[in-house]
Each structure stands twice: as C-alpha cells, then as structure tokens.
Amino acid sequence: MSEVEPETTEQRILDAAEELFYGRGIQSVGMDAIRTASGVPLKRLYQTFPSKDTLVEAYLRRRDARWLRDLAQYVDTYDSPEQRILAVFDWLFLWFSEQEFRGCGFINSFGELGATSQTVADIAKAHKDAFRRYLADLVAVADAPAWLTDQLVLLAEGAMTTAAISGTPEPARHAKDAARTLLRAAHADVVTAA
C-alpha cells in the first residue's frame, strides 16, 4: 500500500544515470558509479539495460522528451503569440539559474560522442530539430516570417553554451532582448511586404 519508493527500478536507474551523465559527462561515468548512485545491483542494471550504450540512449531520449515538455508547459502560461515567443527565453533563464545547470545535455553529448556514435549524433540532431519545429510553430502563430525561426534558434543555442561556459544565466536576458528586436523587425517586414 504505502509505497515508500514509488519509483520503478528503471526510473531509479535513469534518474541516477541522468544526474551523473549530465553532470560529469558520459565517458567519465562508469557503470559502477550508476550502480552506487541508483542502489540497483549490477545484475538488475544489466537486465534492465543490456549495455551502457542502451542506457545512454534511454537517458538522452527521456531527457529530450522532458525538456521539451517542460518548455511547452511554461510557454503555455502565456497567451499572446509574442509573449509566448519571449517566454521561451524566460524559461531558459530559469533553467540556466538551476544549481546543476551544465549546458545543453545534447550539445555536450554530441561534442563528446557525436563523432564516435552515430546513435548519439542522431538523437542530438532529432532533439534540435524538435526544438526548431516548436519555435517554428510559435513563430507561425505570431504571424512572423519563417526566417525568424532560424534566428531565434541561434539565440537560444548561443545562450545555452554561453551560459554554461560563463556560469551565469545572463545570456538568457540578452537573448530575450535580441529576440524582441528581431520580432519587431520581422513584423515590420511582414507589414512592408503587405
């Protein structure tokens, strides 16, 4: 009845793996560290994920889904199309401000393993494509020209890496300022073309 541990074994493994992989990098984390952090014995660990590669893949896929879901949830608290676009950068600021923030897990994984593992490279690419599609929707709803999407992507990606390396969340503010300017220019462009 009263489940003290509401998590399933798979979740406990993934939680530990995510914290370690994201926090220290994938190659720096051994299966033994995941075993210790999760409390799941090595035998069960390999019954659940038959290899480290599959565990890495599961870590990336789960993080991908949750990241985009959290972003969309935050954006959904705003109504106006323009505010929804700018809210993306507010959410980035909150993310960058987290204690454990260490940059984008997909950029990091790609830099570390993209040349070695086609799977990791594909997942990173798919994640960035999904993010771009999400921004494209926001841009379309705001009646802004499609090229604004590519520019907003650059601001967001640049903010992630700059915030990670510099260690401050400020890049999110600068990105938001730039996004506001570009959004205004995009609207002016539409008006001019009409």
Add this chain to the structure above:
Amino acid sequence: MSEVEPETTEQRILDAAEELFYGRGIQSVGMDAIRTASGVPLKRLYQTFPSKDTLVEAYLRRRDARWLRDLAQYVDTYDSPEQRILAVFDWLFLWFSEQEFRGCGFINSFGELGATSQTVADIAKAHKDAFRRYLADLVAVADAPAWLTDQLVLLAEGAMTTAAISGTPEPARHAKDAARTLLRAAHADVVTAA
C-alpha cells in the same frame, strides 16, 4: 639543408593531437593513437609533453590563439566598421564549410571535461572571453552600444553549435542576417538617445 620535414617534433605532435582531439573528442583518443598519427615514439612524446593533460592543455591553447588570429586576419580584409562586424559571420560560414568541421573545439571540450578538469574549463572560458572582447572592439569602432556585443556573441555561438549538429554551414547565413538587423536597431538606438 633541404629539410624534408620542416616541422619540429612538438609541432608534429600537436598537429596530430589537434586533428584527433578535435575530430574524435579528447577521451576517445589514446596516447597510442597520437603516437601512430604523429610518428613520434612514445618516449619522445612523453619527453615533450610529460602527461596527456599537458598535451591537451597545449592543444587547446594553440587552437585558441590560431582561431582568433585567423578570424582577425579575415576581418582585416574589410574596412568599414559595419562590414567588419558582418565579416565575422562570413568567416564562420567558411569555417563551417570545412570538411573536418566538428563544432567549436572549446564548447566540445567543455562539455566533455569541463566538470572534471578545472584547467579545461578555464581555458574554454578564457577563449570565449577573448572572442567576446574581440567583438566588443568591433562594436565599439562601429559606434554601436555595448549591448550589441552580447547579442552578437549569442548569434555566433548559436551558429557554431547549430552548424555542428545539423551538419550544414547555413546557420552562419542566418546569424549574419540577424546581426544585420540587430546592428541597424543598435544604430537607431544610438540616434534616438542622441
């Protein structure tokens, strides 16, 4: 007299190390691979660089200096302050178009080792700071407000990671377009304030 190999041993090691570290990631490359690629025996290799860590540090420092020197050289072929700013993104396009382009070596190294090695983290931060200072100079000469610098940094960094993961140099064009818009807005801002 007629030196068939004009390079010194240290240069041959660094050339091999750079190609391998940048192309495959640092942890994925063993000292034996560097020995094979450089043709320098392991003994001499360790006489020149007493540990892998020092070799990694030398790789990053040399790449840092050369990267900024090459960028400045390209920018110096332009005269007008505005064109010099935009030339940064033209140079990025050329860089992204290289066959061996695998993203920014410092972002990659930071993602892979930034949490483990303070030295790597510091070098990456110093590299990005130097890049920011260079842009700040270009911005100052163009009589644009200082906040434009931060926005241009984001565009450049975002273009690097997006180009790396997507595999096309196009993000450089989008960044240049956005930079043009932001530059115009910045000038308008200065005029308004005056």
Add this chain to the structure above:
DNA sequence: ACCGTAGGAGAACGACCGTTTTCGAGAATG
C-alpha cells in the same frame, strides 16, 4: 523441515589506457 529458486553483493575477466621500462640496433668516440 527441506529443497529449489531468485536475487543481491561483489569477485572475476578481458580489454584498453596512461605511463614507464626494457631491449637492441646503430652512431659517435677513442
């Protein structure tokens, strides 16, 4: 109470990595 089985803790194994050492071939010196 007994046996069979599942499951956990950790040893074991083979591969690899960073680093050091050995060894032998050749050049330099008397």
Add this chain to the structure above:
DNA sequence: CATTCTCGAAAACGGTCGTTCTCCTACGGT
C-alpha cells in the same frame, strides 16, 4: 675495433571500465 651513448620499437605495469560469473543468503511451496 671496442666502448659508450642515443634513441626508437614495443613489452610491461598498474589501474579502470564494461560485462559476466560465482557464491551466498533468504524465502516460498509442500
């Protein structure tokens, strides 16, 4: 020619990693 020294090729060493295996405990069914 004998001796010493240099230096490159590769073996060796200690450690770690991903993965498997062994053993032991504890429990369920009869």
